Amino acid sequence: MFVSLSTDFGASSTAICAGVVHSIAPRATVLVLSDEIGQYRIVEGAMLLRRALPYLPVGVHMGIVDPGVGTSRRPVAVETVRGDVLVGPDNGLLVPAAELLGGIATVHRLDNPDYRLPRVSGTFHGRDVFAPAAAHIALGADLDTLGVELAADDLVTLDIPAPQVGEGELVLPVLYTDEFGSLVLGGERADLSAALGLRELAGTRVVVAWTGPDGEPRTVAVPFEHTYGAVPAGQPLCYEDSSGWLGVAVNQGSAARRLGIAPGDVITLRADQG
Amino acid sequence: MFVSLSTDFGASSTAICAGVVHSIAPRATVLVLSDEIGQYRIVEGAMLLRRALPYLPVGVHMGIVDPGVGTSRRPVAVETVRGDVLVGPDNGLLVPAAELLGGIATVHRLDNPDYRLPRVSGTFHGRDVFAPAAAHIALGADLDTLGVELAADDLVTLDIPAPQVGEGELVLPVLYTDEFGSLVLGGERADLSAALGLRELAGTRVVVAWTGPDGEPRTVAVPFEHTYGAVPAGQPLCYEDSSGWLGVAVNQGSAARRLGIAPGDVITLRADQG
Amino acid sequence: MFVSLSTDFGASSTAICAGVVHSIAPRATVLVLSDEIGQYRIVEGAMLLRRALPYLPVGVHMGIVDPGVGTSRRPVAVETVRGDVLVGPDNGLLVPAAELLGGIATVHRLDNPDYRLPRVSGTFHGRDVFAPAAAHIALGADLDTLGVELAADDLVTLDIPAPQVGEGELVLPVLYTDEFGSLVLGGERADLSAALGLRELAGTRVVVAWTGPDGEPRTVAVPFEHTYGAVPAGQPLCYEDSSGWLGVAVNQGSAARRLGIAPGDVITLRADQG
Numbered sequence: 001m002f003v004s005l006s007t008d009f010g011a012s013s014t015a016i017c018a019g020v021v022h023s024i025a026p027r028a029t030v031l032v033l034s035d036e037i038g039q040y041r042i043v044e045g046a047m048l049l050r051r052a053l054p055y056l057p058v059g060v061h062m063g064i065v066d067p068g069v070g071t072s073r074r075p076v077a078v079e080t081v082r083g084d085v086l087v088g089p090d091n092g093l094l095v096p097a098a099e100l101l102g103g104i105a106t107v108h109r110l111d112n113p114d115y116r117l118p119r120v121s122g123t124f125h126g127r128d129v130f131a132p133a134a135a136h137i138a139l140g141a142d143l144d145t146l147g148v149e150l151a152a153d154d155l156v157t158l159d160i161p162a163p164q165v166g167e168g169e170l171v172l173p174v175l176y177t178d179e180f181g182s183l184v185l186g187g188e189r190a191d192l193s194a195a196l197g198l199r200e201l202a203g204t205r206v207v208v209a210w211t212g213p214d215g216e217p218r219t220v221a222v223p224f225e226h227t228y229g230a231v232p233a234g235q236p237l238c239y240e241d242s243s244g245w246l247g248v249a250v251n252q253g254s255a256a257r258r259l260g261i262a263p264g265d266v267i268t269l270r271a272d273q274g
Numbered sequence: 275m276f277v278s279l280s281t282d283f284g285a286s287s288t289a290i291c292a293g294v295v296h297s298i299a300p301r302a303t304v305l306v307l308s309d310e311i312g313q314y315r316i317v318e319g320a321m322l323l324r325r326a327l328p329y330l331p332v333g334v335h336m337g338i339v340d341p342g343v344g345t346s347r348r349p350v351a352v353e354t355v356r357g358d359v360l361v362g363p364d365n366g367l368l369v370p371a372a373e374l375l376g377g378i379a380t381v382h383r384l385d386n387p388d389y390r391l392p393r394v395s396g397t398f399h400g401r402d403v404f405a406p407a408a409a410h411i412a413l414g415a416d417l418d419t420l421g422v423e424l425a426a427d428d429l430v431t432l433d434i435p436a437p438q439v440g441e442g443e444l445v446l447p448v449l450y451t452d453e454f455g456s457l458v459l460g461g462e463r464a465d466l467s468a469a470l471g472l473r474e475l476a477g478t479r480v481v482v483a484w485t486g487p488d489g490e491p492r493t494v495a496v497p498f499e500h501t502y503g504a505v506p507a508g509q510p511l512c513y514e515d516s517s518g519w520l521g522v523a524v525n526q527g528s529a530a531r532r533l534g535i536a537p538g539d540v541i542t543l544r545a546d547q548g
Numbered sequence: 549m550f551v552s553l554s555t556d557f558g559a560s561s562t563a564i565c566a567g568v569v570h571s572i573a574p575r576a577t578v579l580v581l582s583d584e585i586g587q588y589r590i591v592e593g594a595m596l597l598r599r600a601l602p603y604l605p606v607g608v609h610m611g612i613v614d615p616g617v618g619t620s621r622r623p624v625a626v627e628t629v630r631g632d633v634l635v636g637p638d639n640g641l642l643v644p645a646a647e648l649l650g651g652i653a654t655v656h657r658l659d660n661p662d663y664r665l666p667r668v669s670g671t672f673h674g675r676d677v678f679a680p681a682a683a684h685i686a687l688g689a690d691l692d693t694l695g696v697e698l699a700a701d702d703l704v705t706l707d708i709p710a711p712q713v714g715e716g717e718l719v720l721p722v723l724y725t726d727e728f729g730s731l732v733l734g735g736e737r738a739d740l741s742a743a744l745g746l747r748e749l750a751g752t753r754v755v756v757a758w759t760g761p762d763g764e765p766r767t768v769a770v771p772f773e774h775t776y777g778a779v780p781a782g783q784p785l786c787y788e789d790s791s792g793w794l795g796v797a798v799n800q801g802s803a804a805r806r807l808g809i810a811p812g813d814v815i816t817l818r819a820d821q822g
Contacts, residue, residue, distance in 0.1 A: 002574075009453055010453030011308045011309055012280070012310065012311075012322050012325075013452075013453060015278075015308060016307075016325070016326045016330075018305055019326065019330035019331070020329050022305065022330065023330065031563060031566055031567060031578075032559070034563060036559040036560065039454060039526075040526050048560050051560075051564070052560060055567045055568050055571065055675060056571065057571045057574065067502070067503065067507075067525075067526050068503050069502065070500060070501025071501065121514075122500035122501035122514075122516075123502060123515060123516050128516075178561075179558030179561060180587060225670075227617060227618025227619065227671050228618070228671060229618060229619040230618075239670065240669075240670075242669040242670075242671050242672035251615075252588050283727055285580070285583060286581060286582035286584065286599075286600060287726075287727060289580060289582060289600070290581075290599070290600045290604075292579055293552070293579060293581070293605070294603050296604065297603065297604065297605045300577070304579075313728060313800075314800050341776070341781075341799075345777040395788075396773075397775050397789060397790050398790035401603060401790065402790075
């Protein structure tokens with residue numbers, strides 16, 4: 001059975017969770033998908049899982065970005081229609097990936113003390129609650145034995161603004177910045193096509209508009225291209241990223257640093273009239 | 275057989291050691307426990323091993339933070355009563371974990387050239403000495419063939435001040451800061467209970483006192499809680515961490531940065547009279 | 549079969565590539581050799597592969613530092629005389645390692661859509677092109693089915709200046725800085741012996757000369773030693789590094805930061821007349 005782990009813990013605490021899985025399920029293949037999610041960044045973690053899990057084997061996938069550890073937030077196992085089980089806190093982290101993996105089949109609360117470590121700390125549920133549950137599920141534990149079943153629509157969902165398709169403009173949130181500093185936007189190519197009234201975006205110039213850290217409006221005009229190297233090194237571009245989101249990047253550079261835009265900011269894309 | 279690696283090397287040099295293990299013992303399960311130990315921070319590495327190994331399968335565990343590589347410090351294999359073999363430099367790194375894993379059963383010096391790579395460099399014993407020894411032990415090599423047996427009390431030990439339980443105050447060292455910037459202190463809940471004369475700490479307010487970088491005394495009063503989320507985001511707390519150490523953290527923030535306290539500093543905890 | 553991955557992607561995008569390999573070749577042993585290569589640093593990546601692969605099992609080794617992703621640069625598989633297959637972009641990254649693994653046996657372009665994911669993005673060929681090719685090669689795919697065979701001397705090679713052995717001096721490039729900030733130089737011990745007219749370097753003092761960031765010439769005299777700990781903490785030394793390159797390091801410190809020298813700089817080593 002295949003088990004993946006994605007956390008905002010850094011290397012060692014993530015590997016301790018992997019060690020718990022190896023201890024309980026010695027034959028599982030264990031992959032650390034990420035130990036580098038931005039700390040407490042639930043949206044970034046959710047988008048990582050959504051981006052990655054379609055490319056991983058069907059398996060048990062732990063996702064932990066858990067600022068509410070030890071409080072009343074619920075630990076859950078979310079079974080997908082594809083056959084995966086996503087294990088983590090009920091704070092929205094697991095939902096976008098589950099929806100992409102065919103949708104949510106069942107949700108169970110992780111209550112059963114037999115599937116926890118004997119002593120559960122107040123601050124490290126990755127080790128004490130989520131990793132043992134994931135390992136037991138990988139070993140074939142029946143999901144009904146984990147704890148009470150919950151309604152799928154009872155899960156906490158992420159609070160991300162939807163893209164707004166207007167007359168000639170598209171307003172959308174910055175979901176996260178990737179390892180290269182590229183901005184991943186909460187809208188798709190079809191949204192931009194609809195907003196601009198263009199079937200084909202390649203070669204179009206787009207104006208990116210946002211509010212700078214000083215409160216002043218800023219804009220930059222960029223071409224819509226299929227890859228970074230279509231513009232000179234150091235130049236910005238708009239593109240469809242490898243997950244199907246719209247993106248703004250700088251070839252061989254960091255758009256986040258260059259433009260001063262951060263996750264959670266809202267930006268507008270318009271046709272370039274110039 | 276299970277082999278773990280913990281180093282201050284970063285990703286690639288740690289993975290080269292893993293590659294050596296895979297080359298010699300292709301069926302071993304190999305886990306990088308950490309490649310992110312602070313460089314040359316022996317105490318931090320020792321505390322990582324102590325915190326992690328109880329949650330890993332019984333196996334061979336390499337620990338390498340080795341500022342004395344290539345000098346006269348001894349390479350050793352420390353067998354624990356639990357059945358693990360800890361492999362690394364004799365500089366104190368392996369001792370606290372071995373003591374927690376039932377205690378030290380045997381110690382051998384790694385002398386045998388058959389269990390080293392053919393050519394041993396002056397600067398990369400992780401690759402040339404420790405990884406091949408770990409792999410051969412994982413394959414079942416008799417510990418007596420590694421090299422001469424040493425007395426356990428001949429091992430170098432860490433120089434960490436013990437917690438001082440005084441009248442109404444507890445003085446203790448900062449062992450290390452974790453990935454979130456939380457301070458892990460060299461004392462336990464029972465020490466604080468004894469110092470404050472309180473059987474139950476939950477809900478107590480504690481004054482944390484230390485000397486700032488400018489030499490001036492500083493204090494902050496914090497509640498003793500069971501988890502971060504028991505205080506508002508950005509607020510400090512005192513708690514028992516997931517390894518049983520006392521800790522000082524900031525909910526969704528970094529106590530190390532907020533308070534200006536670093537590993538090796540000494541702090542005092544007192545009852546809040548206010 | 550053994551598969552390694554080395555990228556400048558950071559943790560999550562590298563792990564997605566590993567997930568693709570696990571999906572296609574579930575029994576492969578997969579090692580992330582590095583996800584920390586400096587972004588766009590092809591020479592650093594090439595030197596990592598050259599340094600690491602001799603210590604890894606014979607296998608399929610993906611190397612991806614690919615500023616030209618999605619442009620006309622060619623994706624290739626380079627078979628070595630040792631029996632490895634190196635998979636990555638044709639930008640020089642794979643050549644030095646292949647030469648060290650016995651030399652290049654064959655080169656194939658990765659053209660066959662059966663060994664790619666069904667949909668190939670413009671920006672993530674690690675996931676869509678290289679990982680599936682690596683997995684299919686690990687499963688035993690005949691290299692001739694990957695795509696057209698290319699001449700080995702048609703591969704792009706790195707543009708690194710050769711060491712210049714002069715009368716009493718050696719001029720060489722800084723290839724990269726390692727995790728500790730040590731400078732790895734593009735020349736070998738024998739080059740320095742030849743330049744200085746010395747059969748034995750141990751104990752010799754060497755003058756390191758370079759041009760500072762301000763354009764001014766700088767020098768520092770350092771001993772040639774076999775390991776860091778042969779000089780006091782904080783002191784610089786010259787040595788043969790664990791890959792056989794000449795190096796300049798600071799014991800328990802960073803030579804790159806201390807001396808202000810960066811990859812791509814050129815330095816001169818001379819005998820110390822003082």
